[in-house]
Amino acid sequence: MLFTEDFLHYVWKFRLFDRINLRTTEGEEMEVYSAGLHNTHAGPDFQNARIRVGETIWAGNAELHLSSSDWQRHGHTTDNAYDNVILHVVYRDDEPLFRADGRRVPTLELKDRISPDLYNRYHNLVFGNQAIIPCEATIATVDGLTMQNWLTRILVERLEKRSEAVVAALEKNRGDWEETFYQFLAANFGFKTNALPFELMAKSLPQSILAKNKNSAMQIEALIFGQAGFLADELQDDYPRKLKQEHDYLAKKYSLQAIENHLWKFLRMRPQNFPTIRLAQFAALVVQSNHLFSKILEIREIKDLRDLFANIKINPYWETHYRFDKESAPAGKSLGQGSIDTILLNTVVLFLFSYGRHMKLQHFVSRALKLLENIPAEQNNITADFATLGVNINTAFESQALLELKNTYCDHKKCLQCGVGIKILKPS
Known part of the structure; x- marks a missing residue:
């Protein structure tokens, strides 16, 4: 029989065992008033349990093992943290357990x-x-309220974990939210393929320097393309030559060191997604929106957030180019709806949530969650799999939660810590 301690914890926590005529292994009558609070840290497994053994009511900790001999094997005998255990709950009682004073610890065998x-x-x-997942045959039977409550909880877990990177970067940036947002936004403008060089470019070019040159689109573009390493070679067209001239001057003025150009990837990419186009869009956004994070904190409607990214106007040079000195057929180069939603999802939502938690301003946390409810669900292998199992996925709120469910719970078969798994297992 395959039996785990996690399952024993689950049975005890929800008292899913036969409680009629309960007796300790020594034959004393007993009753469980409270299983206690599950402790996932060091120390006894359940704290503040309440039981009656014989005529005496006890309050304290309960420790669970598959076999009573595990107490000795796990080193609890010499650990003072286990001195106040009032009950030893085991699947199999294979040896008696005694306290240091010689008295037996009450034991319940299940x-x-x-x-x-x-x-x-x-x-x-x-x-x-x-x-696909452990509960693939039954997940569609779980009621909507249980599913929604659990997805909400693990979505918050996901955002809390992702917020750790924001807080770490914030500390490095001496508490500067604008600078931190700028760096994360840059990385997300590179999407997956060019996230690293975009991030390195942003870190090589502090937002404070861009702010000093905010009144000149040419200087902003020169700084961004120059720091990205695209102005190091000799260029032919008038526009990039002017950018190079500006960057040479500004790099010397601010002691800037550009990143290596070879870090950028073009291979197997659609021209609309070339890093040069993304950099042009990013530069246009910087020109248009100084102190962008402060502006985002003030915007309440998702339409206005989308417009912030949709209405950026890049330099006309890029209407007929995808790379410097290589003319192409005229084409629009604005950010598409999908790209905008990706930026909102990966940067704006994350920062609204992180800022709200860090500053203890719950309305920003709520705004982040509401924003997810207004962004379409992501299309990927995981969401496609859940859809085939009958799970409704309409918004990014649901798709992000399901990603967390799959990666953190399903893949590690943590069904006994999962609200969905608990609901499926619980007797009706």
Whole structure:
């Protein structure tokens, strides 16, 4: 029989065992008033449990093991943190447990008190040979309220984890939210392929320098393209030659060191996604929106946020070019709806949430979650798999939560820590 301590924790936590005529292994009558609070850190497994053994009511900690001999094997005998354990809950009692003063620790054996049906459902869920997720055969039967509550919880977990990187960068930037947002926004303008060089470019060019030159679009473009390493070679067209001239002067003035041009990737990319076009769009956004993060904090409607990115006007040179000195057929180079939503999802939502948590301003957290509800769901292999299982996915709120569900819970078969798994296992 495949049996885990996690399953024993689950059975005890929700008291899913036969509680009729409970007795300790020494034959004393007992009753469980409270299983206690599950402790996922060091120390006994459940804290503040309340039980009655005989005529005495005890309050304290409960420790769980598959076998009572595990107490000794895990080194609890010499650990003072376990001195106030009032109950040892085991699947199998294979040896008595004594305190340092010689008294036996009350022990409850659950081997014959767990229903075979519950165990079989657990076994099929955790040890089955499912193709996508452990509960793929039953997830569609979970009621909408349970699913929504769980997805909300793990979405917040996902944002909290991603916020750690924001807070770490904020500390490096001495608490400057504008600079930190600028760096993250730059990385996300590179999307996956060119995220690193975009981030390095932004870190080589502090936002404060851009702010000093905000009244000159030419200087902003020169700084961004120059720091990206695209102005190092000899150029033919008049526009890039002027950019190079400006950058040479500004780089000397501000002691700037450009990044290596070879970091940028063009291979197997659509021309509209070339890094040169993304840099031109990024430069136009900087020209148009000084102190961008402060502006975003003030915007309440998603339409206005989208317009902020949709209405940027890049230099006319790029209407007939995808790269310097290489003319192409005229084509629009504005950010598409999908690209804008990706930026909103990966940068704006993250920073609204992080700022709200860091500054203890809940309305920014709520605004971040609401924004996710107004962004279409992402299309990827994970969301496609959940869709085939009958899970409704309409917004980025749901798709982001499902990504967290799959990566953090399903892939590691943490069904007993998952709200969906608990609902499926719980007797009706």
